[in-house]
Amino acid sequence: MADKKMVEEITSMNVDFAQWYTDVVKKAELIDYTSVKGCMVIKPAGYALWELIQRQLDERFKNAGVENVYLPMFIPESLLEKEKDHVEGFAPEVAWVTHGGLQPLQERLCVRPTSETLFCDFYKNDVHSYRDLPRVYNQWCSVVRWEKETRPFLRSREFLWQEGHTAHATEEEAQERTIQMLNLYADFCEEVLAIPVIRGQKTDKEKFAGAVATYTIEALMHDGKALQSGTSHNFGDGFAKAFGIQFADKDNTLKYVHQTSWGMSTRIIGAIIMVHGDNEGLVLPPRVAPVQICIVPIQQKKEGVLEKASELRDRLHRHFRVKVDDSDKSPGWKFAEAEMRGYPLRVEIGPKDIEAGKCVICRRDTREKLEVPLEELEVKAGELLEIMQREMLERARVHRDENTWTAVNMDEFVNIFNEKSGFVKAMWCGDEECEIQIKERLSVTSRCMPFAQEHIGENCVCCGRPAKKMVYWGRAY
Amino acid sequence: MADKKMVEEITSMNVDFAQWYTDVVKKAELIDYTSVKGCMVIKPAGYALWELIQRQLDERFKNAGVENVYLPMFIPESLLEKEKDHVEGFAPEVAWVTHGGLQPLQERLCVRPTSETLFCDFYKNDVHSYRDLPRVYNQWCSVVRWEKETRPFLRSREFLWQEGHTAHATEEEAQERTIQMLNLYADFCEEVLAIPVIRGQKTDKEKFAGAVATYTIEALMHDGKALQSGTSHNFGDGFAKAFGIQFADKDNTLKYVHQTSWGMSTRIIGAIIMVHGDNEGLVLPPRVAPVQICIVPIQQKKEGVLEKASELRDRLHRHFRVKVDDSDKSPGWKFAEAEMRGYPLRVEIGPKDIEAGKCVICRRDTREKLEVPLEELEVKAGELLEIMQREMLERARVHRDENTWTAVNMDEFVNIFNEKSGFVKAMWCGDEECEIQIKERLSVTSRCMPFAQEHIGENCVCCGRPAKKMVYWGRAY
Structure with a gap:
């Protein structure tokens, strides 16, 4: 009786996937809720998993020439405001510190939601000459985003992650690093976590606040929803100009650096659960199983x-x-x-x-x-x-491929998202207006423009105008 | 010329030890100042050192049955206030978050200065039966204390540390764990960092806010000042009563748990610098040298x-x-x-x-x-x-012993602190009043009542009344 009870208490994933997820997270003792609204406790089994992810990702970073550092958790408001797009993206969702001890602060500080502004402020004084470049720094830390609705690992007000921030002498080198780190994430997901991913570029609508280009790896969960599993951003010299990060190049002229950033978070634990789990609970890939x-x-x-x-x-x-x-x-x-x-x-x-x-x-x-x-x-x-490690990846790949559809017009597109779930590959004209329409009608977003482009048709799936890119679409976590 | 310049830029430690310290920290590229007042950037050389400390300390923790977890960085004000002594000790020096996104919070949150209250809140729901005990959890994180004066590694508004928090069924087991972890810190300092330490108990005046007893390891820096290098606290059942952490014991009665906490921080990097460094700069013990x-x-x-x-x-x-x-x-x-x-x-x-x-x-x-x-x-x-590892420890031990004095009366005591620097061993009556007098007169504090007690005399060095304990005294960072 007792033996069965434990299993029976989990909701079947076919009945209610969201409830199944919460049940697994709780019963496998990965996480617990707290009195601090929107924040979680990561329990020993969950943290041991994160440590193994960290250790193996960090080793890959070090082999790629990344050095770890630690920057402050607070950002003065004036610093956050220096890059216009960036502050617009983040200011609505940060936590503000207004008092230190018994005194009100002269300037309020936000708890970092991400650290581009802090790294820029640091590089401004740290980088003088082409000899100081590239700077390829990373930090492991926690960040805070004041989310309204939260879910264990997937969305919480505080979460753990790593954020890499680099500065380069040339545009080409920055672009190379952006793609290198995206590929590093993708290889890590596939080789260590047994999660197959689509590598591609975000549309302008979906890119990171302040970036010239955002690249992403997208994974498909068991319920057919997509999860953005890691991102890598190329900032061009936009932040460098906003913060004044210049260096004397070999030709003795002052130039602005080109920057990138890239991150992966405890969110990826949610992906492990939702890609591999079953009605008996968690299934951990051997390489990260504590x-x-x-x-x-x-x-x-x-x-x-x-x-x-x-x-x-x-x-x-x-x-x-x-x-x-x-x-x-x-x-x-x-x-x-x-x-x-x-x-x-x-x-x-x-x-x-x-x-x-x-x-x-x-x-x-x-x-x-x-x-x-x-x-x-x-x-x-x-x-x-x-x-097992190999077959888990293979099984996840088959599941993803079986749940990846193509659509050449809006009827097909709508039918798929009404009747099935998964990725839909469809052509797109490049106009944000079509993305907005699709999102409003179906709660579906463009996940990425994959590096591996396919020619599915001539015309945009939404407006019928000539298409520019093949896009993966999906409902996302 | 250029070769010498680099060395000449460091102040000699014999001329100005504080300036020498700052010079080394900067020139060895361990740390940098930031626009965020009182907060530092830990640069690659400094962080690599911290990673090696972390890895080796964490390995010792795991061998001692410690499991890592992660708790939120925010503490609701009502939670901080539950244990009277604790809130009095910390409330004056915490940072307060009052707004989340664009909204004021209903209850303000402090950024954790230490996490006893959060662990208590967690254990309250996590511990039910004697079978759930002991809980021996630790977290690696950053904490914030709104210090007025800051110094790299030694005192900054945000610093990195680990904090262990345990819950036990009995008083004896809690006391055993408190001492076990203090000894673990001491062995780590001596075997890995080549820093000899005095193990002992803090006086009531110097103990942690809310603790029944605080144990400490104290190291002597090259300039003769003491540095508290790690502490371990026994809380008895005080926090358990304040938070209502009860368990059903084997005899089916409800009992309060007994708790401990213990921590070591990036401060220890300051100790490495000040114990081993010389006029050429940093000298790193081989076991933690990146x-x-x-x-x-x-x-x-x-x-x-x-x-x-x-x-x-x-x-x-x-x-x-x-x-x-x-x-x-x-x-x-x-x-x-x-x-x-x-x-x-x-x-x-x-x-x-x-x-x-x-x-x-x-x-x-x-x-x-x-x-x-x-x-x-x-x-x-x-x-x-x-x-080198062995001789560095030996050299530091000789330096410490050569700078440890004894005093049997106040004249001797004052003379030593006026003319020399280092530890002074002297008897104490147990009265806080004598500690206050000594501190006011000489800026000297009781560092600890060492486990290895010596009988130096019959009477308190300050008031002359019968003595209870031999105490290490010193000026401290």
Whole structure:
């Protein structure tokens, strides 16, 4: 009874995907709500996941020549206002500090919603000569945006992220870095998180406040909605001119730097949940699973069982992240809990297994069970984790492709979004007016103009005028 | 000329220690000032140091059963006010958020100066039964205290730290954890940072707002001033009662949890600088040096020199954090820069060395030079780094011991603080009044009642009444 109860308490994803998501987030103990409206507690299981994301992303950053720094969390109002588009985009949603201790401040400070203005203020004094360039800095921090409606990981008033901010001597180099970092994000998502993504450019309507061009990776969730999973912006020299960031070039003339920024946040944990999860709970890709193998002793009170479980843990521990569940719950309960938490592999070991010199391994994603001789445990577990990592990506890719449609006119476009969900590939004239119409009518936005353009037709899906770009459209988180 | 200039720009530590400190922090490029008053930028060299501190401290935490989490950065005013002593201690120095977006908030929020109240609010809903205990959580984050006077690393309005917050079923277990974490900090300081510390308890006057007992590690800086380098607090059940954190114990009765908290911050970087630094700049202990070995090619335009330098880097890179300085500066300039930045070892390699199959290694701390056959480079470098790590701790210990005095009466006590600097060991009656008198007269505070008590005399150094404890006294940062 108790074993089933745990599972039954989760809403089926087919019945109510949003409720399923909230249930999983809570039952897998990733997050908790707090008395601080719109802010969350990231619990040990959630934070361990973030640490593994951080560590692997940071390693890729360092290999790409990125250096970490830390800038203040406060932005004086006058600094935020220096770049016109930027302040318009962010001022409506920032938190304002007006008092320090018992005194009112002379100038109010906002809690950073993003740090372009702070990096510009820093680079202005830090960059003098072409020898100081490029600057390829990043920080891991939390940012605040005063959202009205919040959802765990996807949208909260405070969230954790990294934000890279670079300064370059030339336009070309800035553009190269913008694309390099977008590709780094895409590779990370696919290779580590097993999430396939579409790489492309945002339309002007959807680009970042103050950017010349914004590039994005877009992933498709299990319910057919899109999630923007990482962005990379090229600012040209707009911020440099607003802040006066100049350097003496080799030819001894003063020039403005060209800048980029790029970020990925705890939002990506929402993508992991919504791409891989199922009705039993979380399914974690092995490369970011804080526990890769959970050993469940069967009839653990019988002599030798817990000892054997510990011995296996010590062996596996040399290669994998592993734990033994030796709590006093029933095996069935432990199985359900291990599935809810998304541990990639479960190893079952009981008296009969010990006698036979074997154990049972169960894969979380397919729930396939396999008998394995104990002496082959490490090798087999390693193989299964590799296979699972690969197949999770493949399965997500198939799901995405099966839910990607094409439309050549508005009837087709509307029908798809009324009857199905997913990405729709359709041509676009380049006019913001068409994006607005589509959004008002269907709550659908342009996700990106993919790098991999396809020729689907001659005319804009909305207005019928000659098309300029093929666009991925979708409903988004 | 240029080579000397770099060094000459640093004030000698014997002339003006405070200015020397500021010079080193700037010239070693650890930190920069910002337009945000009282807040700093931690630059790549400073942040890389913090990352190595973080990584090694976090590893020790995990081995001690600590789990990382993340709680909100905002505390609603009503929450901050729940524990009387705590709010009195912190309310005067917090930053207040009063507006979210364009709207005034119904209740103002402070930016966390420390997170006891948030953890209590969380544990109140998270802990139900003895099975949920202990909770041993930690977070890495930034906190804000609205200081009037600020100094890089030592005191700034925002700083980075970790704060551990635990909940236990019994008083004994809480006390055990409090001491365990203090010892963990002390071992970390000595083994990793090469900083010897005094372990002890704070007097009631100096303890943390809301704590039953505060324990501290105190280090002595090169100028004879003390720096509180890490603290661990036992809260008893005071916060639990204020917040209503109860659990059902094994005997089925409701009990209050016992809590602790403990923290170490970027302040410790100030200690590294002030314990080990010299007139050439920073001296970094090998275990936290972001660059452990800097290779300087001599006559690098000559054929084969840069190639050899790269080859050595690739070899050393397998075991150490290493870089080649192949910039177009002169070797002398590079030497001065490597010394300023505190790289533990410098390897010099030029055409003659290559011909002779050797190189020169120079230790940063002693500035000793050693000729080493190239084939022995890894082994010798490893040995030297080990020796340097050990000798740095030993040297700091000798300096501390040579600057630790004893006083049995007020005349001796005053004389020492008028003529010398350092720790003074002296007996104390336990009365806060004596601490206040000493502070007013000499700007000296009780640093701690050390665990290793010594019997220096019968009477309080200040009032002459019977003494209760031997206390370390000092002027402090």
